[in-house]
Amino acid sequence: MSSPVPALAEHDRRDRFDRRDKRMRLDEAVQLVRDGHDVAIGGCLYSRTPWATLLEILRAGRTGLTLSRSLMCFEAELFLARGAASKLVTSWVGIGLNWGIPKLFREYIEQGRAEYEEWSHLSLGLRYEAAAMGVPFLPTRSLLGSELARTTGAKEMDCPFTGERLCLVPAYVPDVALIHVHRADERGNAQIDGPPYMDRELAAAAKTVILTAEQIVPTEALVASADRTAVPHFLVDAVVEVPFGSFPHECYGLYEAWFDHFDQYVALVDEHGAKGVEEYLRRTVDEPGSFEAFLEQVGVGVLLEQRRRAQELVPR
Amino acid sequence: MSWTVEDAMVVAGSRLLLDGRVVFAGVGSPLLASVLAQQLHAPDLTIVLEGGFIGPRMIPGKLPISTNEMRGAHGSVMLAGIIDVFLFAQRGAFDYGFVGAAQIDRFGNVNTSVIGDPASPKVRLPGSGGANDIVSSCREIFIITKHERRRFVERVDFITSPGYLDGGDARERAGLVGGRPTRVITDLALLGFDPRTRALRLEGLHPGVTAEEVRDNTGFDLQLADDVVQLPAPTTEELSALRRLRGGPEAADEQPPDGEVVRSEVATA
Numbered sequence: 001m002s003s004p005v006p007a008l009a010e011h012d013r014r015d016r017f018d019r020r021d022k023r024m025r026l027d028e029a030v031q032l033v034r035d036g037h038d039v040a041i042g043g044c045l046y047s048r049t050p051w052a053t054l055l056e057i058l059r060a061g062r063t064g065l066t067l068s069r070s071l072m073c074f075e076a077e078l079f080l081a082r083g084a085a086s087k088l089v090t091s092w093v094g095i096g097l098n099w100g101i102p103k104l105f106r107e108y109i110e111q112g113r114a115e116y117e118e119w120s121h122l123s124l125g126l127r128y129e130a131a132a133m134g135v136p137f138l139p140t141r142s143l144l145g146s147e148l149a150r151t152t153g154a155k156e157m158d159c160p161f162t163g164e165r166l167c168l169v170p171a172y173v174p175d176v177a178l179i180h181v182h183r184a185d186e187r188g189n190a191q192i193d194g195p196p197y198m199d200r201e202l203a204a205a206a207k208t209v210i211l212t213a214e215q216i217v218p219t220e221a222l223v224a225s226a227d228r229t230a231v232p233h234f235l236v237d238a239v240v241e242v243p244f245g246s247f248p249h250e251c252y253g254l255y256e257a258w259f260d261h262f263d264q265y266v267a268l269v270d271e272h273g274a275k276g277v278e279e280y281l282r283r284t285v286d287e288p289g290s291f292e293a294f295l296e297q298v299g300v301g302v303l304l305e306q307r308r309r310a311q312e313l314v315p316r
Numbered sequence: 317m318s319w320t321v322e323d324a325m326v327v328a329g330s331r332l333l334l335d336g337r338v339v340f341a342g343v344g345s346p347l348l349a350s351v352l353a354q355q356l357h358a359p360d361l362t363i364v365l366e367g368g369f370i371g372p373r374m375i376p377g378k379l380p381i382s383t384n385e386m387r388g389a390h391g392s393v394m395l396a397g398i399i400d401v402f403l404f405a406q407r408g409a410f411d412y413g414f415v416g417a418a419q420i421d422r423f424g425n426v427n428t429s430v431i432g433d434p435a436s437p438k439v440r441l442p443g444s445g446g447a448n449d450i451v452s453s454c455r456e457i458f459i460i461t462k463h464e465r466r467r468f469v470e471r472v473d474f475i476t477s478p479g480y481l482d483g484g485d486a487r488e489r490a491g492l493v494g495g496r497p498t499r500v501i502t503d504l505a506l507l508g509f510d511p512r513t514r515a516l517r518l519e520g521l522h523p524g525v526t527a528e529e530v531r532d533n534t535g536f537d538l539q540l541a542d543d544v545v546q547l548p549a550p551t552t553e554e555l556s557a558l559r560r561l562r563g564g565p566e567a568a569d570e571q572p573p574d575g576e577v578v579r580s581e582v583a584t585a
Contacts, residue, residue, distance in 0.1 A: 044367060044384040044398065045382045045383075045384055045385075046382060046385065047367070047382070047384045047385050047386070070398060071382075071383075071384070071445060090443070091443055091444050091445050091446070092442050092443040092444065092445035093442055093443060094442040096381040096382045097343055097344050097381050097382075098381050101440070101441065101442050105440075106439070106440045109437065109440040110436075110437055110438070110439065110440050112436060116440075118429060118443045118444060119444070120444045120445075120446065120447075120448035120449045121366060121398065121402065121444065121445050121446035121448075121449055122399065122402035122403075122405075122406070122446065122448075122449040123448075123449070125398055125399040125402065126399065129399055140406065141406050141452055141453055141491070141492070141493075141494055142402075142406070142448055142449045142452045142453070143448060143452070144452060144478070144490050144491045144492050145452075145475070145478035145481050145486075145487065145490030145491070145492050146448055146452075146475045146476060146477065146478045147429075147434065147474050147475045147476070148429075148444060148448055148475075148476060151434065156491075164491065164493075165490065165491025166491065167491075194386065194389060194395055195367055195368040195369065195384065195389060195395045195396075195397075195398075196368070196395075196396075196397045197367070197368065197384065197397065197398050198397065198398050198399060200397065201397075201399060250385055250386060252386050252389070253386065256385075256386065256387075257385060259381075310386065313375075313378070313386050313387060313389075313390055314386060314389075314390075
């Protein structure tokens with residue numbers, strides 16, 4: 001592969017022999033994320049978040065990361081509190097209407113302790129899409145007239161064909177995209193059930209893709225439903241099997257988000273602020289030491305209940 | 317059946333949605349109003365959520381908290397990508413865009429980004445999400461929010477989602493030709509825009525509310541339409557459906573889904 005987008009072209013010139021088997025452990029996969037990297041997070045808000053990968057990056061002690069995502073949940077706060085991220089690029093940060101905006105995240109931004117770049121949902125999506133298309137920018141009718149047009153550095157132009165006013169957004173090339181899917185083969189062909197969000201665009205926009213899957217299946221199992229494949233193998237660098245890999249966030253049809261956990265997290269941070277976030281990280285990242293151990297801590301009862309709730313909503 | 321000002325607001329919003337149209341709805345009150353319309357007078361109203369869900373039929377009591385979780389996808393006829401669903405909006409496929417607002421000004425500009433100086437914000441808010449995109453492209457924009465002085469301000473601190481900008485034809489001149497805001501629904505009133513100046517004006521009052529009360533709760537000099545109408549009270553049918561959507565009879569005592577506190581109860585005549 002060789003991309004005409006300069007930021008990607010340099011990367012693509014390197015040898016990218018497409019290995020037949022890209023399976024590895026999660027701690028090996030996150031070695032692809034380096035300090036200072038621009039990391040794009042797949043899924044949306046608390047849906048199909050690559051949660052296991054995010055916790056593993058925190059465990060690896062990365063610093064100076066830029067995180068980008070269409071809508072961000074409380075992972076934003078965890079990365080700021082740990083000193084892992086120093087900049088966020090997104091269209092929205094919150095946990096959801098019932099829980100409001102992460103309190104410590106607000107403190108960081110209001111006190112200027114982290115950089116924050118706000119785009120609209122579509123304009124950020126089109127930035128990934130431009131990179132995915134191999135073009136330096138895309139036009140849109142969003143952002144026109146708003147102050148987001150000014151603060152983001154988007155540009156305006158008159159269409160050379162019709163004279164219409166348009167807003168232009170620049171291609172966004174993440175160093176690494178983290179994507180969690182329902183199933184993949186060992187080479188990285190990835191299938192998503194339900195809403196794809198922006199994952200296809202992220203995978204094609206990024207230099208490196210770390211894929212986690214609920215299940216690794218033989219390639220033949222994908223061939224029968226190849227129309228469901230959202231990410232082709234040649235875009236993917238690492239494949240890790242992680243059942244419940246989005247938990248406590250949801251994975252369409254497989255498990256619902258664990259709202260009680262959100263309640264507990266918000267209560268902890270409301271009461272103890274930054275210390276509450278540290279306490280949460282200690283309990284879910286440091287002490288368990290691995291995602292499997294975190295799930296054991298959660299317990300089979302909860303996992304089965306969340307699975308039952310998902311199956312009720314999305315009957316097979 | 318007794319009702320709250322919050323009920324009156326959601327019901328008034330639902331009545332604006334006509335059958336056979338497509339509404340791009342944010343979660344909270346916009347979604348609640350949309351599903352209510354679908355259950356009552358607009359069975360063929362197509363709801364779209366920014367998670368990529370087209371035509372969902374949500375389960376009463378299980379409305380989604382976020383725009384992208386699987387509860388919101390229930391019964392959808394298409395689960396599209398996020399970019400795709402916004403591009404349908406940009407293409408002009410959606411009749412209504414329905415959003416909330418933390419701050420709204422005289423010309424219907426909406427702020428959901430920052431309170432105070434944008435360079436060093438006093439309060440960081442969640443941000444645009446899809447709101448900027450929705451109000452830039454859907455044909456008719458409805459904005460639903462609580463009526464408070466601190467929300468209805470002369471000029472928003474930051475234009476996240478453009479209304480009529482400086483008024484007059486400023487919106488069209490900025491290149492926003494896909495649609496325009498037409499209604500603002502609050503827990504006190506129904507507002508519209510002066511066709512020439514494009515300034516907000518009072519057009520309807522919920523039962524028991526006076527124009528004076530609305531003006532007192534507005535942070536700028538609110539104009540009145542020539543004939544300010546009295547909005548009909550929510551009917552028993554509307555209120556029962558609303559309670560089912562919120563999750564059963566006990567839901568009447570619960571916090572409304574967008575976290576706003578019910579200020580008063582008014583009994584229907």
